[in-house]
Amino acid sequence: MDSPLTPYLAVADARAAVAWYAAHLGAELVGDPIEMPDGRVGHAEMRIRGARVFLSDAHPELAVLAPDPAGVPVTLHLELDDVDGLVGRLRDAGASVDREPGDTPAGRIAVVRDPFGHRWMLNQPS
Template identity: 60%
Template sequence: MASELTPYLHVRDARAAIAWYVDTLGAQIVADPIEMPDGRLGHVELAVGGARWMMSDEFPELHAEAPRGDRGLPVTLHLTVPDADGLCARVVAAGTSLDRGPEDAPPAGRVASFRDPFGQRWFLNQP
């Protein structure tokens, strides 16, 4: 069996994040949300074009915390997409500013980056 590395994101409002990722990035829910007794979402799985990630509300008591706006992020999510310009247009229409691009960056292809409303940093690549 091959190893697999899947990002597990923690956000302050998982329900709002699910809606944003579905509406803006075109994500699909591939494993239904699990609601904890206290109302927080303990787990959900999403995917864009087969690129999958897991997500939950934050659980500070378990050291699973959402990004904070006052510091940089140690991880960037790299997502290969068929239409970087189209996805960037949806991101901007959803009220999010782009940090970079979309622009041509040989030999990588067409690239862009942004920080979503939940503090996660995304790098888009259209080879």
């Protein structure tokens, strides 16, 4: 069963975001995105390491906005096996690194911001 809570991300370019998440986070698209009459993506579903994530283009007329470059109020937490390796690959793919990998009581952690403005906390548990 899927978790009852699913993040729903808005971005400026949903097609580019789906491609980036697939190439760099291993996301898999579930079905075809729903395209609105104006060509924007109204809904897409992905799976990232088994977790369901929804995505759409920004729809300002519905108060659905892409992240503000000044910052975002939500961080997505992703557990994985190799934080250092992924941070390097994400940096090379256009992500900015807000927090370099480091050891914490919760494991090895880094924080990156993807090219679409979303903040990811990458955690390699101890």
